[in-house]
Amino acid sequence: MKRILVTGARGQIGSELITKLRDVYGHSNIIATDIREAEGELAEGPYEVVDVTDDKRIYEVAKKHQVDTIMHLAALLSATAEKMPKVAWDINMGGLINTLEVSRELNLQFFTPSSIGAFGPSTPKAQTPQDTLQRPTTMYGVNKVAGELLCDYYCERYGVDTRGVRFPGLISYVAPPGGGTTDYAVEIYYEAIKQKAYTSYIAEGTYMDMMYMPDALEAIVQLMEADPKKLVHRNAFNISAISAEPMDFAKAIQHHIPGFQISFDVDPVRQKIADSWPDSIDSSAAEAEWGFKAKYDINSMTKDMLEKIAEKLK
Ligand code: AKB
Numbered sequence: 288m289k290r291i292l293v294t295g296a297r298g299q300i301g302s303e304l305i306t307k308l309r310d311v312y313g314h315s316n317i318i319a320t321d322i323r324e325a326e327g328e329l330a331e332g333p334y335e336v337v338d339v340t341d342d343k344r345i346y347e348v349a350k351k352h353q354v355d356t357i358m359h360l361a362a363l364l365s366a367t368a369e370k371m372p373k374v375a376w377d378i379n380m381g382g383l384i385n386t387l388e389v390s391r392e393l394n395l396q397f398f399t400p401s402s403i404g405a406f407g408p409s410t411p412k413a414q415t416p417q418d419t420l421q422r423p424t425t426m427y428g429v430n431k432v433a434g435e436l437l438c439d440y441y442c443e444r445y446g447v448d449t450r451g452v453r454f455p456g457l458i459s460y461v462a463p464p465g466g467g468t469t470d471y472a473v474e475i476y477y478e479a480i481k482q483k484a485y486t487s488y489i490a491e492g493t494y495m496d497m498m499y500m501p502d503a504l505e506a507i508v509q510l511m512e513a514d515p516k517k518l519v520h521r522n523a524f525n526i527s528a529i530s531a532e533p534m535d536f537a538k539a540i541q542h543h544i545p546g547f548q549i550s551f552d553v554d555p556v557r558q559k560i561a562d563s564w565p566d567s568i569d570s571s572a573a574e575a576e577w578g579f580k581a582k583y584d585i586n587s588m589t590k591d592m593l594e595k596i597a598e599k600l601k
Pocket of ligand 1: 364365366401402403404427454455456457464466467468469470
């Protein structure tokens, strides 16, 4: 049975990952941590306030709770990182090396997500291969590529069992994403319910990979449980479910809300980031090495998102 310390527990992934891990491994075995105080369901289990730039605090909490795994989620996303590149470097790289060091010292298994942001304009755009050119042009992308390499380094050099995935834009209804380029694909569902209309900051025809949160959470658990002998890659696996542009979301929503209208007011900063990312990525290495398979497509995800958000906003 695992005992897992999760950083960034109040973020978009963390708030749902904690619930999933508590279901799989038992309530008391999941130590949620975040720079903010606990709120809602998170407060019902073990919880510690941890700033990931404070290496001593991470060590103290990991040791106190005798964890055997760290899932390190705390990070600034792409659009925020573009606004504050130096802060992004300090949090994203500082947090990563601190959690890797604690994993080395305490001999822990380690997971951290990379992203489609680890690719850049010179990367092949369609069905981006697992192993390919990675020359991103954003601070977030620079952090993600450096992070992938650092995780491989800790595995090779110190034998830390590091594993990761390159997440596409994640779509969920529990906690909002913050500061990402793909956030429009979450906002569109809330505005569909509230206003029957959405103004997209990403231009029509801009394809990016997306995934529904339940598939993302299942992928984390599956990868961490995978037989290490079968892993050729580690940091980080391409995983994908949906390649879509804003009109694809609009059409899927119109199926349930026929009067839904989409318009465009493009944000040049986030559009530039989106244009530098792949249109779709190839997940065949993840499928072959640990059995990754997404369950949700854009239609099944849209149905569930609209039902859940309507319920939430009642
Ligand atoms: C972002 O848009 O920054 C994230 C990501 C794709 O990593 N959602």
